[in-house]
Amino acid sequence: MNAPTTPAKLTPKDFATDQEVRWCPGCGDYAILKSVQKVLADLKADKDKTVFVSGIGCSSRFPYYMDTYGFHTIHGRAPAVATGVKMANPELDVWIVTGDGDGLSIGGNHLLHIIRRNVDTQILLFNNEIYGLTKGQASPTSAIGTRSSSTPEGSVDAPLDPIKVAMGAGARFVARTADKWIKEMPDVLKAAREHRGCAFVEILQNCIVYNDAVFGEFTGKEAVPGTYIHVEHGKPLLFGGGRNEPPVKGIRVKPGTFKLEVVTLGENGISEADVLVHDKTDPVLAGLLAAMTGPDFPVAFGVLYEDAAPVHDDSVASHKADARKKTPDVSINALLKRGRTWMVEGPGA
Amino acid sequence: MSETQTLNPESGQGDRIELESAVVRFAGDSGDGIQLTGGQFTVASALAGNDLTTFPDFPAEIRAPVGTTYGVSAFQINFGGRRINTSGDAADCLVAFNPAALKTNIDKVNRGGLVIVDSGNFGPRDLKKAGYEVNPLEDGSLEGWNVVPIDISRLTLEAVADSGLGKVDALRCKNFWALGLIYWVFGRDRAPTAEWIEQKFGRKDAAIAKANVDALNAGHAFGETMELLQDFHGYRVPKAELPPGLYRTITGGDGFALGLAAAAQLTETEVVFASYPITPASPILHHLVKLTAYGVTTHQAEDEIAAACVAIGASYGGAIGVTSSSGPGIALKGEAIGLAVAAELPLVIINTQRAGPSTGLPTKTEQSDLYQALYGRNGDTPLVVLAPNSPADCFTMAIEATRIATKYMVPVMVLSDGYIANASEPWLIPDVDSLPRIPVTFRQDPEGYLPFKRDPDTLARDWAKPGTPGLAHRVGGIERDSETGDISYDPANHQRMTDFRHAKVAGVARDIPPQTVDQGKERGRLAVVGWGSTYGPIKRAVTNLRAEGLDVSHIHLRHIWPLPENLGALLDGFDQVLVPEMNTGQLLTLLRATYAKPYEGLSKVTGQPFKIAEIEAAVRSRLEG
Ligand code: SF4
Numbered sequence: 001m002n003a004p005t006t007p008a009k010l011t012p013k014d015f016a017t018d019q020e021v022r023w024c025p026g027c028g029d030y031a032i033l034k035s036v037q038k039v040l041a042d043l044k045a046d047k048d049k050t051v052f053v054s055g056i057g058c059s060s061r062f063p064y065y066m067d068t069y070g071f072h073t074i075h076g077r078a079p080a081v082a083t084g085v086k087m088a089n090p091e092l093d094v095w096i097v098t099g100d101g102d103g104l105s106i107g108g109n110h111l112l113h114i115i116r117r118n119v120d121t122q123i124l125l126f127n128n129e130i131y132g133l134t135k136g137q138a139s140p141t142s143a144i145g146t147r148s149s150s151t152p153e154g155s156v157d158a159p160l161d162p163i164k165v166a167m168g169a170g171a172r173f174v175a176r177t178a179d180k181w182i183k184e185m186p187d188v189l190k191a192a193r194e195h196r197g198c199a200f201v202e203i204l205q206n207c208i209v210y211n212d213a214v215f216g217e218f219t220g221k222e223a224v225p226g227t228y229i230h231v232e233h234g235k236p237l238l239f240g241g242g243r244n245e246p247p248v249k250g251i252r253v254k255p256g257t258f259k260l261e262v263v264t265l266g267e268n269g270i271s272e273a274d275v276l277v278h279d280k281t282d283p284v285l286a287g288l289l290a291a292m293t294g295p296d297f298p299v300a301f302g303v304l305y306e307d308a309a310p311v312h313d314d315s316v317a318s319h320k321a322d323a324r325k326k327t328p329d330v331s332i333n334a335l336l337k338r339g340r341t342w343m344v345e346g347p348g349a
Numbered sequence: 350m351s352e353t354q355t356l357n358p359e360s361g362q363g364d365r366i367e368l369e370s371a372v373v374r375f376a377g378d379s380g381d382g383i384q385l386t387g388g389q390f391t392v393a394s395a396l397a398g399n400d401l402t403t404f405p406d407f408p409a410e411i412r413a414p415v416g417t418t419y420g421v422s423a424f425q426i427n428f429g430g431r432r433i434n435t436s437g438d439a440a441d442c443l444v445a446f447n448p449a450a451l452k453t454n455i456d457k458v459n460r461g462g463l464v465i466v467d468s469g470n471f472g473p474r475d476l477k478k479a480g481y482e483v484n485p486l487e488d489g490s491l492e493g494w495n496v497v498p499i500d501i502s503r504l505t506l507e508a509v510a511d512s513g514l515g516k517v518d519a520l521r522c523k524n525f526w527a528l529g530l531i532y533w534v535f536g537r538d539r540a541p542t543a544e545w546i547e548q549k550f551g552r553k554d555a556a557i558a559k560a561n562v563d564a565l566n567a568g569h570a571f572g573e574t575m576e577l578l579q580d581f582h583g584y585r586v587p588k589a590e591l592p593p594g595l596y597r598t599i600t601g602g603d604g605f606a607l608g609l610a611a612a613a614q615l616t617e618t619e620v621v622f623a624s625y626p627i628t629p630a631s632p633i634l635h636h637l638v639k640l641t642a643y644g645v646t647t648h649q650a651e652d653e654i655a656a657a658c659v660a661i662g663a664s665y666g667g668a669i670g671v672t673s674s675s676g677p678g679i680a681l682k683g684e685a686i687g688l689a690v691a692a693e694l695p696l697v698i699i700n701t702q703r704a705g706p707s708t709g710l711p712t713k714t715e716q717s718d719l720y721q722a723l724y725g726r727n728g729d730t731p732l733v734v735l736a737p738n739s740p741a742d743c744f745t746m747a748i749e750a751t752r753i754a755t756k757y758m759v760p761v762m763v764l765s766d767g768y769i770a771n772a773s774e775p776w777l778i779p780d781v782d783s784l785p786r787i788p789v790t791f792r793q794d795p796e797g798y799l800p801f802k803r804d805p806d807t808l809a810r811d812w813a814k815p816g817t818p819g820l821a822h823r824v825g826g827i828e829r830d831s832e833t834g835d836i837s838y839d840p841a842n843h844q845r846m847t848d849f850r851h852a853k854v855a856g857v858a859r860d861i862p863p864q865t866v867d868q869g870k871e872r873g874r875l876a877v878v879g880w881g882s883t884y885g886p887i888k889r890a891v892t893n894l895r896a897e898g899l900d901v902s903h904i905h906l907r908h909i910w911p912l913p914e915n916l917g918a919l920l921d922g923f924d925q926v927l928v929p930e931m932n933t934g935q936l937l938t939l940l941r942a943t944y945a946k947p948y949e950g951l952s953k954v955t956g957q958p959f960k961i962a963e964i965e966a967a968v969r970s971r972l973e974g
Pocket of ligand 1: 022023024026027028029058128132133206207208209210
């Protein structure tokens, strides 16, 4: 059914299955699916070496729509299953698709541990700040006051910030994008795939049915200028011009503090030279950027942090290689005879 | 004081009393080196040609306050000139290093048995800590036993006086002093222990090594002089008739670890073992981490669920996924095991059972997770259940579990328990090269590939691992189309898939050995049917009863689900069937439900293994009178 030959040029269609996509019309998941398919086509990915592992939830249906290897597992456990896949075969390119409920609530523990182990995978956390598949309950990322089927008077629990959780667990690649950043998302996904180690990508995703437009103000075509910033390594942190307009604002460290502040170019003698240059290897800056929210700050998108660290796959492999080196005879018969043994002679011996 | 020149085990053996077998129990503080002492006595007994079974009895606390009853650690060994099946109902000889050890262990000693106590540790404070108001050595409460108080502490200090060690270090040698004495009592060779001490301490600290050897020899010399005392004898336990060959000792933990390594070799497939620390299952992980070179990759997961999921992911990725735990952890893994059943992936799950429910008695043994193994998941979720009957059998069953899991693409649960995990016995080392290979084939051909198309014989689907060109496919926990594996909500398909899953597991019955009778006739008045670690006490009890002329047979199940095809007919040949279990009747219920016969149960849930006498009594009450 699947042709084993890889054509010279791949298109997103080559990564699509014949399965009817069953997300609600207008769901942000469609754009993400398209973007992932485009990225894999652009990168000429080998679909036979690509695996999508997911948990449970709307987003977790993702693997059924990717013509690669795929494993739709159980609620919250995709990171653990993916770790096992990588342990069996570190050559595979493994993507984890999860959501805010799947990854941060029921499966929060596994998310922390795959990150701290730095298993070479990409984690795409679709954050729609709601439980979709179970019909609209508040999720661990829902803003306080969110009215939902389980919180009709508004939720009272403080939300988790996925990026802070990932950084707290020691993530070495952290990025944020959104379903509506159709043009920008592929570059973020490419960077995640190219990163050796566990790459964590929060994707703000609109649930049109249960939590429509929570990110409307600062994502996509209709986003209000000044409410978002796309960061790029080595480039000044400029924003606020709207689409296709030159930026009018910048971000700098507020003199005499450890805080960031928004400055307007040309005001009080501020020029581009006063604005911070994004350094993705700086975890402190990444934390500050990740924490920016409106109305005082723009929401930051792009690769916020990336700094290589030893990868779990390599540590496991070198541990194996060392053990083999130290054990010249790896036959089980030799192993069984190791340590204290004794001979029992037969009768008449 | 060193007298290594007289390391002749036969010295002073003139008027020793011959015993067919003997049970020795060492008990002391956790810090007294009890397990190490027991381990050395085990080696010495094995080298003396005895058959044996040992069992450690650890406290649940890691380092309880010194001298308290809950800090007592004990080790029991049953050794003999005949086949030994259990670590012994009760001890013939107890060595108690302090009052707490005496207090908690005296009821485990046969009346009239030899009780050696370190009287140097029986001061008022020691007695108080153990909860004694009066010194039991003086109040006549121990009259039923042959109590020999010896100031082992003082004699040890004297023996190592010229070692240069401080008092604390010098006193640490007292376990070897006591071991030396017990070596004399049973005519054991000291040389291997002396060698072991040299190896263990010699390189780091020659003074400590010498002091321990001196203590060992001094204890032995003390035995020779004690011989003059009334009621203190040396004993001779003759060699057992064991099948010839090369032997080692093995615990259940060792058995599983070595068996999984052997399975990796026999399947030529990597094993990925993932687990989370839990008593009493952790020894398997501790052993396996040393076997990386043999094709076993280990992973200590963040929790029990993750451990199961890592194993499942590994199986999906083309390795043999294995996870291990004890009852509470298996409960957490339940949903993941269901995924492996649904996705039809091989998975080996080892449950080293402990006494429950909830946290229960983590260090005590029970067989109460059989229902959990059979039924403890949502949906109709059948899997295969196996149960090794001894530490050595864990080796065999690890291989058998791998064979079934990979051949049928199905999870296999292996039920061990705290007794099997920690007990040790001599093991005739098998030749792994002569064991049947386990052929594992991965689908390569993309032509006509359908992820859930089945082998008509085994009903197993193909194992197609990621990375194979042309076989990209999706699996998951949502019901799958019976051929394509695509999501299917079709009612008829769900019926079909449920039936397939059931029939696949049921079909394993055709692929396992027919049930045999371990001992006794194939028809008769009563069959004792056991599973798991009750093997030893049932075997010994049935041997004893048969020697008395009772018509009783022993049947022991190692394949619990599916049951062997001939079992029902076999049981029909007996007037009565008695099922002893360390639970309230779980196998009993399974057998009654399967064969609709009024079998009887014998339940014990004290956290302790069955005593031989208990099984004998239950059989007698049914056959006599
Ligand atoms: S419920 Fe929301 S998240 Fe789920 S498919 Fe529908 S729109 Fe998308």
